[in-house]
Amino acid sequence: MKPSILAIAILAALVIFVPHQDAAAQAAVSGDARVGITFPLGDLAGDQVEAGLSLAANANVHLRPNLRLYTGVNHHSFRCTEGCVELGASPRSTGLGAGLQYRFLSPQEATWWARVGGVAHRFSSDVVSGDWSVGLEAGAGIDMPLGDNYQLTPHVGIVNHGLPSGLTAQYLTFALGLHRQFR
Secondary structure (H helix, E strand, C coil), X not given: CCHHHHHHHHHHHXXXXXXXXXXXXXXXXXXXXXXXXXXXXXXXXXXXXXXEEEEEEEEEEEEECCEEEEEEEEEEECECCCCCCCCCCCCEEEEEEEEEEEEECCCCCCEEEEEEEEEEEEEEXXXXXXXXXXXXXXXXXXXXXXXXXXXXXXXXXXXXXXXXXXXXEEEEEEEEEEEEECC
16 A cells, blocks of 8 residues: 555544544534536547536535535436547446545635545446446535525536546536535
8 A cells, every 4th residue: 555545544544533522513414416517538538528417416424523424326427429439329427436525614604625535436328338447536615505404515526437448537527516414
């Protein structure tokens, strides 16, 4: 294991498992759903793949007031009007994601956040049915209050994982979501 990865893992373990005084914040859970647009980058853009629909849903466990563990499902579809050569028509990437979200607490009502995690996605189309591949995702957004339990959540993210042909799927997402605090 690379030293930088080991250092990040140790730091994350310390932040997560060192006891915190606010036990109620640790037990809180929330969820969010997003819809947006996905823009292909790198190998996908080189095969004439065009922007498409992005859908996501996440569950969040609040580990501390400023730290959440998230897990969820993602579906990113693309368009291919010019006849994509290697990937075929109707390319899409569907899978799971999980990671940590850090919230930048402030005296303002809106809360900025950033997250990083891993994904397990399967890329497929009308001619390709790929295996599951592991990759990374990173994102940032802002929660803007709509009431006691709801927030409007604009979000930007980037996802990177393998394709069946040995290429890399990399795409940028811009989404708008609804976040709900359950407890």
